[in-house]
Amino acid sequence: MASLDDLKKRIASVKSTQKITKAMKMVAAAKLRRAQESAEKGRPYSEKMNNVILNLSNGISDKENAPKLLSGTGQEKTHLCVVMTSDRGLCGGFNSNIIKKAKSYFSKILDEGKELKIITVGSKGNDQLKRVYGDKIIENISFKESKNANYFDADKVGKMVIEKFEVGEFDICTIFYNQFKNVITQIPQAQQIIPLNNEDEESSSEESYEFEPDEDEILSNLLPKNISTQIFKAMLENSASEQGSRMSAMDNATRNAGEMVDKLTIEYNRSRQAAITKELIEIISGAESL
Amino acid sequence: MSEEFKVEIVNPEKSFLVKDDVSEVVVPAFEGEMGILKDHISIISFLKPGIIKILSKSGDENYYVEDGIVEFKNNNLSILTSTIFNLADMDKSKQQDLLKEAEAEANKTDINDQSKYLADQKVEVLKTLN
Numbered sequence: 001m002a003s004l005d006d007l008k009k010r011i012a013s014v015k016s017t018q019k020i021t022k023a024m025k026m027v028a029a030a031k032l033r034r035a036q037e038s039a040e041k042g043r044p045y046s047e048k049m050n051n052v053i054l055n056l057s058n059g060i061s062d063k064e065n066a067p068k069l070l071s072g073t074g075q076e077k078t079h080l081c082v083v084m085t086s087d088r089g090l091c092g093g094f095n096s097n098i099i100k101k102a103k104s105y106f107s108k109i110l111d112e113g114k115e116l117k118i119i120t121v122g123s124k125g126n127d128q129l130k131r132v133y134g135d136k137i138i139e140n141i142s143f144k145e146s147k148n149a150n151y152f153d154a155d156k157v158g159k160m161v162i163e164k165f166e167v168g169e170f171d172i173c174t175i176f177y178n179q180f181k182n183v184i185t186q187i188p189q190a191q192q193i194i195p196l197n198n199e200d201e202e203s204s205s206e207e208s209y210e211f212e213p214d215e216d217e218i219l220s221n222l223l224p225k226n227i228s229t230q231i232f233k234a235m236l237e238n239s240a241s242e243q244g245s246r247m248s249a250m251d252n253a254t255r256n257a258g259e260m261v262d263k264l265t266i267e268y269n270r271s272r273q274a275a276i277t278k279e280l281i282e283i284i285s286g287a288e289s290l
Numbered sequence: 291m292s293e294e295f296k297v298e299i300v301n302p303e304k305s306f307l308v309k310d311d312v313s314e315v316v317v318p319a320f321e322g323e324m325g326i327l328k329d330h331i332s333i334i335s336f337l338k339p340g341i342i343k344i345l346s347k348s349g350d351e352n353y354y355v356e357d358g359i360v361e362f363k364n365n366n367l368s369i370l371t372s373t374i375f376n377l378a379d380m381d382k383s384k385q386q387d388l389l390k391e392a393e394a395e396a397n398k399t400d401i402n403d404q405s406k407y408l409a410d411q412k413v414e415v416l417k418t419l420n
Contacts, residue, residue: 041304048368052361151302212335232302
């Protein structure tokens with residue numbers, strides 16, 4: 001059995017861990033509010049962008065010659081997956097959920113005999129994927145320096161993806177991220193961004209637009225922007241999810257530490273009591289034998 | 291009958307500006323400046339670097355944009371842009387910074403014609419501000 005001193009030390013160490021997790025929870029809660037706000041504020045832009053593109057692709061006259069970003073290359077051979085994770089750990093199942101989703105997609109693609117290329121955004125995803133898919137990872141990006149998700153970072157990723165598309169490095173691009181639902185629920189998402197997948201959306205208007213310059217030129221300008229916008233949206237959702245996930249993970253950790261302290265305290269009191277009783281018995285039996 | 295319509299400017303981070311008492315908006319469309327009044331036909335166009343002028347009862351406002359898309363439909367004007375500054379908030383040093391950046395970009399040799407054209411436009415617009 002552990003001695004009284006050992007128990008005392010353990011209680012103290014669990015208590016200080018509890019203090020840390022509590023502080024982390026507070027920080028995550030504060031950051032979550034900001035991240036959630038910016039995720040909500042960012043929504044109008046991506047929605048409007050989607051709308052415009054939808055209207056445009058409806059109005060396009062020559063479907064055969066539509067830009068490749070919209071219609072695809074006509075092949076489905078090489079898949080590019082952009083896996084977006086966080087740069088920091090201690091956020092519960094946040095990263096492993098994305099990785100799990102991505103891995104099941106990867107094995108599906110590889111089973112079909114297609115080629116796979118991976119870009120990881122965020123160092124945690126890279127750490128977890130490089131063991132199994134190390135040879136498939138073509139690029140690893142991390143935005144450790146930037147405090148909040150910002151558009152320029154997203155634009156960098158977007159431009160890189162488009163560059164690779166234009167030189168024919170892949171046919172289909174999918175991004176993986178966590179969609180923020182609420183603090184306890186984040187849903188890992190796989191979203192195809194090239195070619196653009198608009199099938200599930202109903203066309204909202206039959207109204208005809210005037211285009212200046214013509215549709216094709218607008219589309220070819222707009223589609224690359226849309227890629228960046230979608231990636232930015234994913235980044236915003238991700239950062240809100242990360243903070244939410246961290247907050248609930250740290251909340252759990254704090255509670256578990258509390259339970260542990262209670263259990264250890266009881267054990268400590270018991271053994272203290274036992275030691276006292278033992279001493280008393282020794283004194284009494286010593287006095288009786290006299 | 292009122293001659294006003296609604297304008298909304300959004301950038302990726304947030305909804306930048308919403309105004310519903312606007313009488314005219316002049317945007318630097320790709321093929322030249324375009325003034326938009328109430329009951330304009332539905333239109334989609336994109337922007338080149340320039341100045342957006344918003345004329346309304348509560349006062350005129352000017353914004354500097356570098357790129358973007360305009361969509362006008364049912365008397366709702368939406369402007370999507372990634373880079374926008376209110377000219378009233380922009381001081382000389384900020385203008386100089388932007389100008390330097392644009393000039394550096396325009397002097398690059400490894401960019402294509404369109405990027406070059408856009409960078410030249412930026413320089414031109416920023417110079418007229420000073």
